[in-house]
Amino acid sequence: MLNYLFRKPKYPVICNIDGYVIAAKSEKSLVKYLSEVELDLKRTYNLVDSTAEDWVFSPEHMFVSPLTFKKKWSKKDVISIFNNRINSSSEEVQYSEKSLSSKRFEKVFGDIVDLLVNRRKDSRCQK
Numbered sequence: 001m002l003n004y005l006f007r008k009p010k011y012p013v014i015c016n017i018d019g020y021v022i023a024a025k026s027e028k029s030l031v032k033y034l035s036e037v038e039l040d041l042k043r044t045y046n047l048v049d050s051t052a053e054d055w056v057f058s059p060e061h062m063f064v065s066p067l068t069f070k071k072k073w074s075k076k077d078v079i080s081i082f083n084n085r086i087n088s089s090s091e092e093v094q095y096s097e098k099s100l101s102s103k104r105f106e107k108v109f110g111d112i113v114d115l116l117v118n119r120r121k122d123s124r125c126q127k
Contacts, residue, residue: 009049023116
């Protein structure tokens with residue numbers, strides 16, 4: 001179970017754990033995905049919610065907080081963590097950074113969440 005400082009993020013969220021990137025559409029799925037990853041309890045990890053707000057996750061206390069120095073993520077920031085993640089397979093294509101001005105943040109964010117969630121489903125089916 002996660003604890004929240006002040007309020008909850010607007011799900012879905014994307015979390016970057018030292019280059020291993022996960023997306024979760026609910027608190028329950030976020031907790032499940034985090035339990036599958038090796039976390040350093042002394043560190044904190046950034047996540048972004050669907051409104052582009054930056055959040056911090058502390059595994060030691062299992063809490064999520066909006067108290068960070070960076071307040072908003074850009075479309076390019078989200079694309080960059082997706083394209084540079086260490087948990088991608090060699091046959092996956094990168095998310096295009098072209099024509100970003102014509103795309104809303106919500107569209108880019110939603111596309112990347114879907115790609116990450118669907119990739120998890122596909123990898124579980126292949127096992």
